[in-house]
Amino acid sequence: MFCSGCRCRAALWGCDVEALTSLAYGFSVAATPFNLMLALVGAALGTAIGALPGIGPINAIVLLLPFCFSLNLPPESALIMLAGLYYGSGYGGRISSILLNIPGDPGLAMTTIDGYPLAQQGRGAAALAISGIGSFIGGTLTVVLLTFLAVPLARLAVSFGPSEYVALMVMSFALLSTMGGGRMAKTWAAIAVGLLLAMVGIDGGSGVERFTFGSLELLGGIDFTTLTIGLFAVSEILVVVEGLRTGKVAEFSGGERLRTPEVIRCLPAMLRSTGIGFFAGILPGTGAAVASALAYTAEKRISDRGTFGKGDMRGLAAPETADNAAQTASMVPMLALGIPGSGTTAVLLGALLLYSITPGPLLFTQRPEIAWGLIASMYIGNVMLLVLNLPLVGLFARLLLVPYWILFPAILALSYAGVYAATNSAFELVLTTIIGVIAYGMRKLEVPLIPLLIAFVLERLLEDNLRRALSLSDGSPVILFTSPFAIVFWLLAALVVLLPLIAPRFRARVRDLSEGEES
Template sequence: MDVFSSLAHGFAVALTFQNIFLALIGCFLGTIIGALPGLGPSNGVAILIPLAFSLGLDATAALILLTSVYYGAMYGGRISSILLNIPGDEPALMTTLDGYPMARKGQAGEALSISGIASFVGAFFATWGLVFLAPQLVKVALLFGPAEYFALFALAFATLGGVSSTNQAKAAFAAALGLGIAMIGVDGQTGVPRFAFGEVHLYDGIDFLVAIVGLFALSEVLIFLEHRGDGSGEGKHAQVGMGRIVPSWSMIRFCTPAMLRSTVLGFVAGVLPGAGASLGSFLAYSTEKAVSDREGTFGKGDVRGVAAPEAGNNAAAGGALVPMLALGVPGSGTTAVLLAVLLSLNITPGPLLFQQNPDVVWGLIAALFIGNLMLLAMNIPMVGMFARVLMIPPRFLMPIVAMVSFVGIYGISGSTFDLLVMVVFGVLGWGLRKLDVPLVPVILGILLGNLMEANLRRAMTISDGDWSVLVSSPLAVGLWIVAIVGFVLPIVVGKALKNRMHMAKEEPGSTVD
């Protein structure tokens, strides 16, 4: 079959000595980054993009390094959920429900290894889903003209907050802010400077890497500085027992149905626009609870309650790559950062990517398979070592994060102006986080703003200034409808869903303590 020969070609690209070494380094660094409290997949990858860039790696190699970091961070994130009861990011929230009680019962080692296996199952089958589904989606995407792309970008922004978003006005504000920042610089079509205020440095526009590192990494440092002395998880480690590290076969068999169900649910949630990994892990956990919780053990340290959300979350992460690669529209925060990786390598994702850069696509997919196997092999024996990383106090860690951010940006441009812009974005990110304004739409706006405008103007040039071209095809109308529904739906159901996620979190917490 065509798919298999492409995949074999991908493995030929990925299986060079250098790429395997990069995948190994990426998985290792990623797991450490994910395990550190306060650093998740998005900011972990964000710090490392400029480094991969200034090291002069070619596109495939850089992508392999960074996706390994991304997958590694997804794996590592569960370590702090289970050992400290601190989810690294929202999808990991559901893992704390049964993971932390298991750790309290002295089964931390088993919880960590079973969640590692569940992560592997979820990610492995989701990557197969990506292999078969993405080329199909590419065929659909070839029907897209500029008007349809404009509607698709609008859809991405409208649904980005996801079903669990609480305040759509703030998500819309964040998107407008990001799009507004993207407009800075010389207009690509007419050559006039916009919003540059006569500052020559701004004529090139704001580099999105500078914005990403500032918004994600530096704002994290400021948040820690603000909460210094509140006790951010130090010392809690002693209360949990590791127990045995390798789970028994009977435990793996016991969890297999839960993992497989959760994988399917998670993958579907990941592919759908705007749903993302949070919904994937939430759906997986609540479905598993409804299906298997006969003795009321969920929330008190049931091993299936650890396996289900981890499989769902990682399957959703793989599923989210489908629209990102095939359409160029990311469905979640972490895929938005991966889109930044692709754009910084001068690769535009979308239907043409599969034809023009098959090496990149299939090499990346092969790298996902390799990275998964490596993570599984690395995580089971070395989990104790990764757990020890949690002991590094933030007062040593956060200065390193700040300094590495500066090094990365300075390495690309050697420009003090870029460093200052990064500091401004750090402060902006801190303020927006305090005000509960999501940062991902800002990033996506900066990333996609110019493409979105270019498609609008292309469509209007074709129609000679007739605005009705934007709704002239059934496909475009359909996209607009989905966008509107996706934006309005969270206003109706979002609060309820978010409350249920947090209520599920509160309930077992009270029975444990």
């Protein structure tokens, strides 16, 4: 572990003690009755929404973000609830993957491979239990790593100037374009569209109107809730209306329960997958989809005796564990650098920006109640979810039996009510629909939406840093390439973009791995 300022062992040990005291402080924030209740509400609602067919973590958060904001919750409480929703929906998402064969999220695509056969063999309850345990182990071990890694990383990032930040963000985009799945040109186009959408409105530096086309309503820019509800909720509903997605709910009650030897047999797979998930998760652009695919492939290579794909517990435990580990690990760059690596962390970051809180390395020192409260709430949330999920999973699974014509109108109505509550404007509702229809078209044309969202959230930070760097040098772009860190980031960015062009086989493999990345 690298720790700036203290390189000897004793000092390094000192850092760890510091992490523990900070964590204790975090628990004092997260464990107030009010915040505990919000975490529980978030986790339960997240599981319920995540369990709905085709609805993934990002939809769950997006749907409830406007309410958190309009209710004027303190930022740490809002974030604790949203984070509860985030991992709750991860737990819930496996229900529709296993019982219905419909993954709500690209990260869950691998879960269906062994999960659905298990459900068809009448072991749906056992499959849900093992994936719950896997999710718990992956999530919890990763929070422990996060506790000790976030601050050293943030300390390192404090020394970053504007040019390092510009290079770091360009590198994130480059990673997103190669590792995120989808065609590189389409990902870059999505990033550019996201950046342009964020520029709409009055430019802070000069007071000039950009891309408003004379519209008064657009002067303040595109509202974050409007964008996210349009991109994810409305477009999702249009995809459902199109009616190409059908499935039959497998039986989940009865059947042989999960036995202890089965859990023990899965443990090595879970530990390996936690490692894979963690490393995939902290890189920007890779995230849960790549993590679960890598973990499944690795586990298949290690332990397959012809049983994988036909309902092997380990084939289910591996991607589930990696998925949750990556979800949690993607909080590391979000908290320590202020740069989100996944769509969901981009929404959390956007939520912080709504509160006028600039995330980044200084968050740990300036707003410790937010940073450490959130980290502590992840420990609590994981335990809550395991306790909530093992006995109540049948109840959540029953949601799959609710007919679409009741479920989706309610989601659409809730989406519009949310946008209205957050903005008090009918114009924003029109904009939401327009964005939703365009996003639906983009999904049909395989243009990824997550890079668009990440770019939208990062625009301000990127442009501000670019302009700050260039004004330091009086307009000479050379300043962007002078510091050692910046050079490393630029080189990595160039490597990541050029490697697939030079070696098409590498590109093909990455695309196979992240198959299904779309929402």
